[in-house]
Amino acid sequence: MIAPRIEIDLGKIEHNTRSLTERLDARGIRVLGVTKACLGSPRVAAAMLRGGAAGLGDSRVENLSRLGIENEGASRTLIRSPMLSQASRAVRTANVSLNTEPAVIAALDEAARRMGIRHGVILMVELGDLREGIVADEIPAAVRAVLQRRSLVLIGLGGNLACQSGVIPADANMDVLHRLVDRTEIDHRIRLHTISGGNSANLEWALTTNRLERTNELRIGEAILLGTDPLNRAVIPGLHGDAFTLVGEIIERAAKPGQPWGHRAQSAYGEPPRRTGRGSVRQAIVALGRQDVDIDGVVPPAGITLLGMSSDHLVIDVGDHELAVGDEVRFGLNYGSLVRAMTSPFVTKVERAAPHPDGVVPSVLHAGTALSG
Numbered sequence: 536m537i538a539p540r541i542e543i544d545l546g547k548i549e550h551n552t553r554s555l556t557e558r559l560d561a562r563g564i565r566v567l568g569v570t571k572a573c574l575g576s577p578r579v580a581a582a583m584l585r586g587g588a589a590g591l592g593d594s595r596v597e598n599l600s601r602l603g604i605e606n607e608g609a610s611r612t613l614i615r616s617p618m619l620s621q622a623s624r625a626v627r628t629a630n631v632s633l634n635t636e637p638a639v640i641a642a643l644d645e646a647a648r649r650m651g652i653r654h655g656v657i658l659m660v661e662l663g664d665l666r667e668g669i670v671a672d673e674i675p676a677a678v679r680a681v682l683q684r685r686s687l688v689l690i691g692l693g694g695n696l697a698c699q700s701g702v703i704p705a706d707a708n709m710d711v712l713h714r715l716v717d718r719t720e721i722d723h724r725i726r727l728h729t730i731s732g733g734n735s736a737n738l739e740w741a742l743t744t745n746r747l748e749r750t751n752e753l754r755i756g757e758a759i760l761l762g763t764d765p766l767n768r769a770v771i772p773g774l775h776g777d778a779f780t781l782v783g784e785i786i787e788r789a790a791k792p793g794q795p796w797g798h799r800a801q802s803a804y805g806e807p808p809r810r811t812g813r814g815s816v817r818q819a820i821v822a823l824g825r826q827d828v829d830i831d832g833v834v835p836p837a838g839i840t841l842l843g844m845s846s847d848h849l850v851i852d853v854g855d856h857e858l859a860v861g862d863e864v865r866f867g868l869n870y871g872s873l874v875r876a877m878t879s880p881f882v883t884k885v886e887r888a889a890p891h892p893d894g895v896v897p898s899v900l901h902a903g904t905a906l907s908g
């Protein structure tokens with residue numbers, strides 16, 4: 536079969552979504568399924584919706600455009616502030632967007648007015664992680680700015696933690712968001728529909744706090760796709776950690792000395808990885824490189840060790856495995872490596888639905904653009 540490829544188990548993605556939506560539903564929180572790590576794959580999005588996601592979110596208008604007719608009825612949220620230059624496209628592809636900038640808000644209003652529609656705005660509040668967000672003192676002015684716009688609807692307020700600085704979501708920082716919700720509703724005599732509490736890093740807080748207050752939405756990508764909690768990267772109990780598998784093919788298999796010889800300087804990517812051991816190594820080269828994946832997030836099968844990766848070669852110690860040229864090796868992925876592999880034009884995407892009762896596993900191939908070009 537074609538390699539390298541990333542195998543995507545849609546049944547596991549659906550299961551992970553259902554498991555999380557059931558737990559969060561019990562706490563009054565709905566889930567926005569975030570598709571950005573899968574580049575807005577329509578079938579991944581559909582699996583999230585089958586699993587109970589209330590809507591879809593993505594950081595890029597290109598990905599939202601890809602979601603296609605199969606997900607037509609679903610609400611679509613642009614979860615990165617729209618580029619000023621993309622305001623029209625943002626309004627066309629998303630019915631809601633997360634916002635922080637007055638100039639962008641004005642452009643969205645203008646674009647929506649021209650199209651004769653209304654666009655939903657969630658204002659993002661800076662809660663301490665120092666990525667996107669309006670500082671709390673400036674929220675009242677931003678609220679007024681949205682409420683004045685005839686073609687915009689203020690849907691609610693939101694926050695995002697743990698992405699830039701690793702700040703852990705907790706009662707203290709989430710309370711800043713909740714107090715702003717209270718103040719906004721009193722000052723303007725409105726009711727905010729959505730309090731979008733955060734991403735997968737908010738799960739632990741959302742499932743355990745007794746001060747959930749008005750948070751009623753989480754935007755979840757990683758925990759659905761990889762089953763992991765971004766705060767510690769451990770698989771959440773009850774979820775599948777192996778919905779994605781990267782498969783590479785061996786192109787050289789040889790016993791090589793434990794240590795390189797000759798005077799040494801930098802390697803292709805800076806400091807060469809340290810090889811340990813003196814004897815000989817049962818080495819293989821897999822046709823996978825940094826153009827396909829980030830080596831730091833590649834998880835080899837038990838008994839196989841990663842020895843290093845350059846642009847196109849992954850060197851492994853196969854240990855006791857009996858592997859030959861042409862054999863395939865299957866790797867797990869962390870979030871960074873998943874994003875890189877999904878984005879690489881060299882990696883073919885194979886999406887598998889849940890097995891049929893008669894044992895047939897339907898699958899769809901998406902060849903990389905480099906392969907089909």
Ligand SMILES: *Cc1c(COP(=O)(O)O)cnc(C)c1O
Pocket residue numbers: 569571594614615695733734735736754755756757758765
């Ligand atoms: C990526 C992103 C998410 C989803 O994050 P996960 O950790 O994948 O759940 C949610 N909100 C925003 C603003 C994001 O950029």
